[in-house]
Amino acid sequence: MQPLILRRTDHAGPGPRDGAPPRPPERPGPRRDPAPSRIAYRLHRLWLTPSYRRLLRYGLPMAVVVGALGAYFGNAERRAEVVAKYHQIQREIETRPEFMVNMVSIDGASPPLAQAIRQSLGLSLPISSFDLNLPALRGKVEALDAVANADLEVGAGGVLQVTIVQRKGAIVWRSGDGVEMLDATGHRVAGLVDRDARADLPLIAGAGADAAVPQALALLKAAGSLRPRIRGLVRVGERRWNVVLDRDQVIKLPETRPIEALERVLALDHAQKLLERDITVVDMRNEARPTVRLTPGAMEELRKMRQSEAGAKTL
């Protein structure tokens, strides 16, 4: 409800309410058109289009960044400069003293082997640990015959710790090329000047003997009481063994199941002292028919005995 009391006001138009600041008189003239112009309306609608907004929000900054980078790196010199700077910084970090290796420490190797390992590593110390290719170095060390296993580790204080497991010589192999020492698996450990350098190890001979070293060791183990008399094993035709005893006696073992055959010979020897007799060859190659070859003297004796037996019969 409008108040019924009329109050005189200083300006034209409806009177101001109590307490309200007097409004400035309304300006004559056309009222401002609230309608957006066609362009403003279209732009507003365009702005509200989701794809357009995405384009502006993500596409535009991305385009600016990519464009700026592209313009900068369009020049080959600048590109090379940046790459060189990068490499320089990388180098600086790598050659910090914390990352340098100053010493190689070799454990578990004899002095000559350690020397050989040092040579094969071929490191020029000090060297950054980033430059060390440990798998490749390990390959190099393990390529040495005398090394069974190598562990490489960059330890604290810039020490390259090389832990070696050496191969142990188990047998001596005389081949056409010379005398070599092999380990229990048949891998070469070292060359020997002559057989007497390791007289404590058994001897094998013949081409391809190194491939059958485990079998040779098993045979020697099976030889038992015969062991002192064995001079060596000879690989024949890369397929079977001959056991050479002193007094030029030879036990020819078959290709298959040689250990059993040797045990049979041992049993015969034990029972009938076979190997103490005048025999040169015990041939066990045919399992069904073991054969012995007599010495020429024994053969003569046998023939005489047979003749006298025959003469007695005929007489």
Next chain:
Amino acid sequence: MTDLYQGQRMMRNMRKAAMQRGVIAILDVGTSKIGCLILRFDGPDHFRDAEGIGPMAGQSSFRVIGAATTRSRGVRFGEIDAMQETERAIRTAVQAAQKMANVRVDHVIACFSGAQPRSYGLAGEWALEEGAVSEQDVARVLAACEVPDIGPGREVLHAHPVNFAIDHRSGLGDPRGQVGNRLACDMHLLSIDGAAIQNLLAAIKRCDLEVAGLASSAYVSGISSLVEDEQELGAACIDMGGGATGISVFIKKHMIYADSVRLGGDHVTSDISKGLQVPLAVAERIKTRHGGVMATGMDDREMIEIGGDSGDWEKDRRTASRAELIGIMRPRVEEILEEVRARLDAAGFEHLPSQQIVLTGGASQIPGLDGLAARILGQRVRLGRPLRVQGLPQAATGPAFSSAVGLCLFAAHPQDEWWDFEMPLDRYPARSLKRALKWFKDNW
């Protein structure tokens, strides 16, 4: 006629496309204001499967995310008078609503109050061939409705099948699958002036928007302000707008009559302007702040400061009593209501089982209108407000927005119209596959 039929089909497809996109705009082009609401559809209704809750006329499926109104310009009697001005007003409303919703809308459903709507009742009959009613039979019975001469330059805006009857059983909502010999249908057809539609379509097109539907504001305000039993039992909705007053009569949830009186709140304003010799803007302010239609003794003592800007102290200090103002307004309001009464009588409203009358629209907010309307229109008069829909701002819940809210409901859940049904086979283009099939069926 066929052009508009196709046009309406196209609008329905457009509406479907908009639904898929999820955003649609509502445009209420009125004489005094242009309102724009933006609806977001979040897929199917949440409550569809819940027990005991109906589809709620599709209201649960959408939400108002933008709302704006602007003073209408270039519209008289609910028709576009100055296209440029109207286009600018539409742009203002749409841009403000888009800004609030922060989303771009491309599809718009529009309603308008003028363009001289005329109602026709149509009836069609079809002898059933196979006993059970098929979709094709429904199409044929709709096609069999005899279309009256609606006059040159007029177009069909709504065509609702109101009732189906099989033999002697009437009042069927969905006759498909039922058995009988003769299918009959009643259709309500609303025709309007074609030029007015063309103007509106052109104005909307100039705003880069696509029309996904058109509706009469009398119809949509009836949808929003009549409650369900009123729609079912029979009621009239009087949408008192600025330049035109729309009348729509509903029964069995279908509109059966619509008309428009080319009088509205603006005429009351112009009467005040002439009677008190004030500018229209001042007259509008006086009307909304002090207006009324029922005078009491108190009103003689209540003086209204009329004000003025002429510089003449005597003229600028004039006052008028509220009784005088009521004396100016009442005859005009009475005239509007008398006119509405005449239209309702001509439509045979007194034969409806329930004769509820609901007043809505901006001009229905005049204090004391319900008492005056009861004297003229009958005792069963109430003031109506639109239904509440999700997300509607408080400022847009008044009766002035009943047609905008109704249009939301119309967008979410339109009633079946003629063009939603199948076309009869013989109306299809010549090389249609269905026609070939039909030929096979008939000849083998």
